[in-house]
Amino acid sequence: MSAHDNQTGFATKAIHFGYDAQQEGGALNPPLHLSSTYTFASAEEGGQLFSGEKSGHFYSRISNPTLDILEQRIASLEGAEAGLSAASGMGAITSVFWTLLEAGDEVLADKTLYGCTYAFLQHGLSKFGIQITFVDMTDITAVKAAISKRTKVIYYETPANPNMRIMDIRAISQLAKSANIISIVDNTYSTPLITQPIALGADIVIHSATKYLGGHGDLVAGLLVGSADLIHRIRMEGLKDMTGACMSPFTAMLIMRGLKTLELRMQRHSESALTVSEFLLAHDVVETVYYPGLVSHPQHTLASKQMSLYGGMIAFELHGGINTGKAFMDALGLIQRAVSLGDAESLIQHPASMTHSAYTPEQRHKHGISDSLIRLSVGLESVEDIINDLAQALAQIKNKQVA
Numbered sequence: 001m002s003a004h005d006n007q008t009g010f011a012t013k014a015i016h017f018g019y020d021a022q023q024e025g026g027a028l029n030p031p032l033h034l035s036s037t038y039t040f041a042s043a044e045e046g047g048q049l050f051s052g053e054k055s056g057h058f059y060s061r062i063s064n065p066t067l068d069i070l071e072q073r074i075a076s077l078e079g080a081e082a083g084l085s086a087a088s089g090m091g092a093i094t095s096v097f098w099t100l101l102e103a104g105d106e107v108l109a110d111k112t113l114y115g116c117t118y119a120f121l122q123h124g125l126s127k128f129g130i131q132i133t134f135v136d137m138t139d140i141t142a143v144k145a146a147i148s149k150r151t152k153v154i155y156y157e158t159p160a161n162p163n164m165r166i167m168d169i170r171a172i173s174q175l176a177k178s179a180n181i182i183s184i185v186d187n188t189y190s191t192p193l194i195t196q197p198i199a200l201g202a203d204i205v206i207h208s209a210t211k212y213l214g215g216h217g218d219l220v221a222g223l224l225v226g227s228a229d230l231i232h233r234i235r236m237e238g239l240k241d242m243t244g245a246c247m248s249p250f251t252a253m254l255i256m257r258g259l260k261t262l263e264l265r266m267q268r269h270s271e272s273a274l275t276v277s278e279f280l281l282a283h284d285v286v287e288t289v290y291y292p293g294l295v296s297h298p299q300h301t302l303a304s305k306q307m308s309l310y311g312g313m314i315a316f317e318l319h320g321g322i323n324t325g326k327a328f329m330d331a332l333g334l335i336q337r338a339v340s341l342g343d344a345e346s347l348i349q350h351p352a353s354m355t356h357s358a359y360t361p362e363q364r365h366k367h368g369i370s371d372s373l374i375r376l377s378v379g380l381e382s383v384e385d386i387i388n389d390l391a392q393a394l395a396q397i398k399n400k401q402v403a
């Protein structure tokens, strides 16, 4: 097996791909290259590196040997030609959009997006003469009808944060391809273990590596993959000149450590989340549970087709609305009240007042984010402890409602 063997299994690639210890004095883990700049053998060579005539590193905002390994590794896990690292998920997202768009273009986006992505499109990009159109992408006919001559990019998350709607990657990719539109999937919720959008026809896949890829709540980072051409453009335009949002080599090291256990962690997250969602569904204080692994999820069949597991994220609503929801969250002991997701610790938050507060109440209603929705990131604790905590908090709520 070589450092660039793409025939190995997912976990093997997550642990080994892109690194050969024998090239680094036998060091089991890749070295950290803490160098902002790189020396040229001659003035001539410096010019060749800058013009692209010769490949190599010249400044760490553009590339770095430690980041190289991570970028190759995420590309291999996603089944893509090339990868790129960024300082945050938002750094990755903005670097992509600034590269691909110009005034007069249109972005077609799903109606439910992570709050800051929504804010960037709705309040940021739209100031620069770019038309942003939101559409319910669970409805393929609606997507088709919304495509115009100006549509340059189609953008969505699946499952969508926070309401767990599932988009049909294959169908949307086909529509995009036939109209010469670049389609971009935010794969943060699923990770490449569960869904590989490139194989289903997507052009670019984006991650907030802050979440499951890092997996330990100790970093903020972004990653993206796509064709070598597209990634080169995003590196040399969006990342280098427009956002400057490059990743630190320290962060790359932590993500590579996280990736080693990605398969194990996602299996456990998914197994526990199914158990927790079944528990919630059966509880009489709980009104609705949104989890793609439940047969009651409206897109359970599609989810089963394009996801190998159902992931660790759940959304649900309680009878009594948001005030009940807040009292419930305050009654929890083990489960931590915090935004972010994908950590070992179970995390709970209220999208309307927290992650998705960039939407006005009217926009939230229109975009399918109810005020009473609660988002739970099921962690890696013993599942009976997670359930016991939920059970005691729900019991407190129920007692109050009866009293």
Ligand SMILES: *Cc1c(COP(=O)(O)O)cnc(C)c1O
Pocket (backbone or CB within 6 Å): 088, 089, 090, 091, 114, 116, 117, 157, 161, 186, 188, 189, 207, 208, 209, 210, 211, 220, 221, 222
């Ligand atoms: C967190 C998140 C982002 C933003 O990533 P950061 O690393 O926080 O910048 C983008 N998309 C989704 C789906 C997220 O959950």
